[in-house]
Every structure is written in C-alpha cells, then in structure tokens.
Amino acid sequence: SQTIHQWPATLVQPVGSPLSLECTVEGTSNPNLYWYRQAAGRGLQLLFYSVGIGQISSEVPQNLSASRPQDRQFILSSKKLLLSDSGFYLCAWSPWVQNAFFGQGTRLTVV
C-alpha cells in the first residue's frame, strides 16, 4: 500500500534562517506531488505541484521554492524565512487526477 511521510512534525525557526521540509511517498511510482499551506484563519492554499522529476509549478508568488530530486521525493525550501511563512504545511500525492492523500503536516513557527 502507499504511504506518505513528511517531516519534521514541528519546527521553530528564527526570521532569516533557511528552511527545508521533506516529503517522500512509498508504494507508487510517478505520483503527482503537492505542497499546501494552511495559515491561521485561512483555508488550504496550493503552493507548488509537480508531475515529474525536476518539474515544478508554482501557484503563488512567495518566499519559498520546491524541488523534486527523485520520483517520490518533494522538498520545500526557503533561503530566508519571513514571519509570514508561519503556518501548517502539508504534502500530498495523487495517482494522476484521483484521490489526494495527505501527510501529517509540519507546523512551522517563524519567530
């Protein structure tokens, strides 16, 4: 069966520090991968999606970037965090345009 792993679960980082969140999927190949953010008082917003290795699309302009170095690995990064980057980050995968399966999320607090 397929599983999705996301880490770390929580993270407290100072303003201006770098960020790296990692997500891996097991039990499937060539999945569509997504990064969503859930900010306080706001709904889930799609940040990035990827349909293949090295293929990244950004949905909103921001301070973050994403990479897909391997088929089942998706990384969210920032060179310098802002206070506004705080939120709950969720990785998800989908076998093409079907059910979406989500990781357990990372709670990021920028201080």
Place this chain on the structure above:
Amino acid sequence: KQEVTQIPAALSVPEGENLVLNCSFTDSAIYNLQWFRQDPGKGLTSLLLIQSSQREQTSGRLNASLDKSSGRSTLYIAASQPGDSATYLCAVSNAGGTSYGKLTFGQGTILTVHP
C-alpha cells in the same frame, strides 16, 4: 477562478443527531469533489470522492451528494458521535488538461458533537 465556500463555519450538535454540511463552488467544470476530515494539528483524511459524473457516494454513516450544475455538494452524517468532532473540508479538482489534480479548498466546517 474557482472559489469554494462551506456553510456553516461551525456547528455544535448533541450526540445522535443527523447533520448536513454544505459546500458550494463557483465553476461547475470540475473533475471531482472530495470531502476530507482534519483533526486538530493533523493532516487530512479523505472521506469521500465524487466524480463529476456521479450524484452521490456513501461510506458507513456518511453520504455525500453532488449537484454539479448548481455548484453544490452536501455531506450528510447520520447518528453523529463525539468521535466525529473535527474540521470537515470540501475540495474540488477542476476539469481540463492542466488541472493536474490541483485542489481548491473551502474554509471548512468545525464540527463539535457533545455527549
């Protein structure tokens, strides 16, 4: 641009009640609609997926309906239990070759079922 709205924002009911959560979307050209459950501080769990050609899906005490032409979906929960307390999210995937399964979410309904 697709917009998804969920009503009510919060709902508190006594155990045993049947309840309905509502979801509406502005662009009826969807591929599918999903209902998710989110417990505090946790990820999303998919409850039901309705393809655009379907009218409803059922899983246990849950029943979701879809009226694509009017841009509406409802999630019906029968005989609610305290364990049903969570945030319920509705999300749509737009049709079209460049949608790639991207989801547009509503703000969610916070459900509290008290004993």
